[in-house]
Amino acid sequence: MSASHTHDTHAAGHDDHGPMKGWRRWFYATNHKDIGSMYLIFSLVMFLTGGLMAMFIRAELLYPGTQVLDPGTFNSMTTMHALIMVFGAVMPAFTGLANWMIPLQVGAPDMALPRMNNFSFWILPFAFGMLLLTLLVPGGSPAGGWTLYPPLVLQTGDAFPMAVFAVHLMGASSIMGAINVIVTIMNMRAPGMTLLKMPLFVWTWLITAYLLIAVMPVLAGAVTMLLTDHYFGTSFFNAAGGGDPVMFQHIFWFFGHPEVYIMILPAFGVVSEIIPTFSRKPLFGYDAMVYATASIAFLSFIVWAHHMFTTGMPLVGEMFFMLSTMLIAIPTGVKVFNWTATMWKGSISFETPMLFALSFLFLFTIGGFSGLMLAIAPADFQYHDTYFVVAHFHYVLVPGAVFSIMAATYYWLPKWTGHMYNEKMGKLHFWLSTIFVNVLFFPQHFLGLAGMPRRIPDYSTQFADWNFVSSIGGFCFGLTQLLFVYNIISCVRGGVKASDKVWDDASPQGLEWTVSSPAPYHSFEVPPEVK
Amino acid sequence: MVRVAESLQPSGPHQQANRSLTRKLWWFVVGAFAFGWALVPLYDVLCSVTGYGSKKELLVAAHAAERVDMARWVTVEFLSSVPTLGAWEFAPEQTEIKVHPGQLYEATFLAKNMINQAVIAQAVPSVAPNMATQYFRKTDCFCFTPQKFEANQERELNVRFFIDPSLPRNIDRVTLGYAIYDVTQTKSALQN
Numbered sequence: 001m002s003a004s005h006t007h008d009t010h011a012a013g014h015d016d017h018g019p020m021k022g023w024r025r026w027f028y029a030t031n032h033k034d035i036g037s038m039y040l041i042f043s044l045v046m047f048l049t050g051g052l053m054a055m056f057i058r059a060e061l062l063y064p065g066t067q068v069l070d071p072g073t074f075n076s077m078t079t080m081h082a083l084i085m086v087f088g089a090v091m092p093a094f095t096g097l098a099n100w101m102i103p104l105q106v107g108a109p110d111m112a113l114p115r116m117n118n119f120s121f122w123i124l125p126f127a128f129g130m131l132l133l134t135l136l137v138p139g140g141s142p143a144g145g146w147t148l149y150p151p152l153v154l155q156t157g158d159a160f161p162m163a164v165f166a167v168h169l170m171g172a173s174s175i176m177g178a179i180n181v182i183v184t185i186m187n188m189r190a191p192g193m194t195l196l197k198m199p200l201f202v203w204t205w206l207i208t209a210y211l212l213i214a215v216m217p218v219l220a221g222a223v224t225m226l227l228t229d230h231y232f233g234t235s236f237f238n239a240a241g242g243g244d245p246v247m248f249q250h251i252f253w254f255f256g257h258p259e260v261y262i263m264i265l266p267a268f269g270v271v272s273e274i275i276p277t278f279s280r281k282p283l284f285g286y287d288a289m290v291y292a293t294a295s296i297a298f299l300s301f302i303v304w305a306h307h308m309f310t311t312g313m314p315l316v317g318e319m320f321f322m323l324s325t326m327l328i329a330i331p332t333g334v335k336v337f338n339w340t341a342t343m344w345k346g347s348i349s350f351e352t353p354m355l356f357a358l359s360f361l362f363l364f365t366i367g368g369f370s371g372l373m374l375a376i377a378p379a380d381f382q383y384h385d386t387y388f389v390v391a392h393f394h395y396v397l398v399p400g401a402v403f404s405i406m407a408a409t410y411y412w413l414p415k416w417t418g419h420m421y422n423e424k425m426g427k428l429h430f431w432l433s434t435i436f437v438n439v440l441f442f443p444q445h446f447l448g449l450a451g452m453p454r455r456i457p458d459y460s461t462q463f464a465d466w467n468f469v470s471s472i473g474g475f476c477f478g479l480t481q482l483l484f485v486y487n488i489i490s491c492v493r494g495g496v497k498a499s500d501k502v503w504d505d506a507s508p509q510g511l512e513w514t515v516s517s518p519a520p521y522h523s524f525e526v527p528p529e530v531k
Numbered sequence: 532m533v534r535v536a537e538s539l540q541p542s543g544p545h546q547q548a549n550r551s552l553t554r555k556l557w558w559f560v561v562g563a564f565a566f567g568w569a570l571v572p573l574y575d576v577l578c579s580v581t582g583y584g585s586k587k588e589l590l591v592a593a594h595a596a597e598r599v600d601m602a603r604w605v606t607v608e609f610l611s612s613v614p615t616l617g618a619w620e621f622a623p624e625q626t627e628i629k630v631h632p633g634q635l636y637e638a639t640f641l642a643k644n645m646i647n648q649a650v651i652a653q654a655v656p657s658v659a660p661n662m663a664t665q666y667f668r669k670t671d672c673f674c675f676t677p678q679k680f681e682a683n684q685e686r687e688l689n690v691r692f693f694i695d696p697s698l699p700r701n702i703d704r705v706t707l708g709y710a711i712y713d714v715t716q717t718k719s720a721l722q723n
Binding site: 188214 | 549552557559560564567568
């Protein structure tokens with residue numbers, strides 16, 4: 001702290017303040033590292049909860065007929081799995097990474113708004129506690145799909161207002177997290193760190209945070225309209241009262257499409273950190289990467305109705321949304337080629353984070369290509385609401401977003417804990433995950449093209465074989481993740497001491513490698529000088 | 532706890548800048564929330580400006596129905612066929628009627644299932660000449676939904692229609708034909 005501190009009387013001797021003891025440390029946490037850890041642990045718990053639901057779904061789909069779940073429970077499993085994975089696992093994981101890494105990467109002592117940081121985290125357990133409680137209330141938990149389309153969602157029982165308020169809370173948490181990220185990045189950078197010197201993870205998060213504050217309020221508005229339609233007799237989405245159920249889809253996807261980029265842009269940032277490190281070369285086309293990220297963010301606002309090609313849009317609308325969607329392939333292609341070019345003639349080594357980043361590169365691109373297929377309006381009429389869509393978004397979200405989170409965890413875990421994780425087990429986790437994620441999701445392309453609809457507990461026997469394969473892949477993928485959990489826990493508990501640079505022979509770039517491992521409780525209280 | 536929290540607060544100038552940026556971002560959030568609600572009237576505005584969506588077409592149809600052209604006569608002929616059903620009778624009550632464009636009429640077809648089992652039938656309409664199709668407006672029709680017939684059941688099937696007054700002048704005779712098909716298997720498969 002500088003001598004010009006306004007609270008001189010309190011400031012003396014604070015620099016070596018450790019964390020508070022016991023539960024107070026976590027409940028009153030304002031330290032970005034503590035809050036980051038809580039976000040990451042919360043996300044892992046939600047990942048396992050949502051994953052368990054996915055196991056139930058795959059168990060039901062293992063054979064034709066209904067064996068494990070009744071159709072109503074099956075529907076609530078698909079709905080809850082999606083809500084938990086999107087809002088409980090992927091988004092908090094990225095917010096946790098942001099909390100841990102952004103102050104370290106921009107050379108700030110902490111996040112700009114530590115109290116709000118505490119609040120935005122502690123909302124989450126209540127939001128998801130309420131969402132999970134819906135499993136016990138009369139009428140069961142929400143079962144109309146995570147997209148909450150009326151009029152179906154209005155048939156939810158007592159769970160309906162609980163789900164809506166849970167979504168409100170998740171939204172509030174994300175908005176506060178995003179504001180915190182923006183203020184930290186805009187105001188707290190170390191002297192000399194201009195915007196175009198920021199690490200790409202910081203850049204992608206800055207843009208993601210703007211997407212969050214632009215669209216999470218729109219979702220809050222949409223679910224509030226559902227609430228007033230249900231309880232106060234408004235008719236926003238009720239045709240009998242002059243409303244239009246299709247309008248909900250427009251408002252929802254105005255949120256929903258930027259939302260999918262909210263879940264992938266920080267992943268791009270992570271991969272842009274890891275590939276240069278293990279290729280031992282600077283990132284190829286840094287400026288192009290920044291502009292590509294910004295272009296993707298901009299385009300995400302004008303493509304939403306490609307989720308709604310079959311609602312009977314006018315032809316001009318279908319053309320517009322088809323072409324604008326295809327346009328996104330250009331900045332995304334810039335990114336994929338830049339990562340590839342970064343590796344070109346690099347001296348590559350294959351540690352676990354790099355393996356996950358490479359797998360991301362290949363498998364996310366597969367998801368991107370199936371996305372292009374879905375963007376073709378006339379073809380979409382065949383693919384719409386089939387397993388092809390399920391395969392597509394799981395390819396971009398699991399070996400996309402989730403693999404990038406795993407890559408980031410392996411990459412930065414030694415910095416967080418001060419110990420190396422078990423590299424052999426990490427590699428085993430990688431190979432099993434990569435193999436089984438493909439066994440799990442690739443057959444779903446075939447099922448979708450053959451006409452199997454999504455969100456059904458039972459199916460025609462012609463789909464039996466590939467569903468069996470997919471379910472086996474699912475169970476194995478699920479079990480494999482226990483390796484990840486075990487590896488993290490044992491790395492937190494102990495292990496080989498990690499050096500400050502962690503990846504010494506790769507000499508990673510960035511301010512986070514200039515602090516000791518584990519990163520001290522308070523870092524960069526004297527801002528570093530960036531040249 | 533307060534002391535620790537304070538020690539983590541950024542120093543003076545940052546705090547000022549942080550507050551002001553945070554305030555601006557909260558206004559941005561309020562604006563985004565308002566925008567979400569504003570989308571509701573905006574969609575109506577978009578539809579009325581561009582003519583997208585079906586509301587305008589429906590209004591045209593409603594308007595057409597209010598404007599009866601008493602000076603003009605058009606002959607409407609009715610045809611029926613039973614390509615696949617076998618032992619069925621299906622015929623219009625009248626083979627043709629004269630109508631004023633814009634006025635609502637009702638025509639009746641008589642159908643009898645002479646098979647000894649229940650049948651779900653689906654009628655498929657066609658209009659000739661082709662040009663007239665878009666001016667032939669059915670407000671209600673037995674062809675809109677599958678029709679279930681018990682064994683040996685006989686009943687009347689109705690269609691309400693009017694001819695759009697903007698039907699081209701050179702057309703004075705329009706034919707409405709129905710072919711009726713057996714869809715028992717596909718329909719019962721869907722229900723199971």
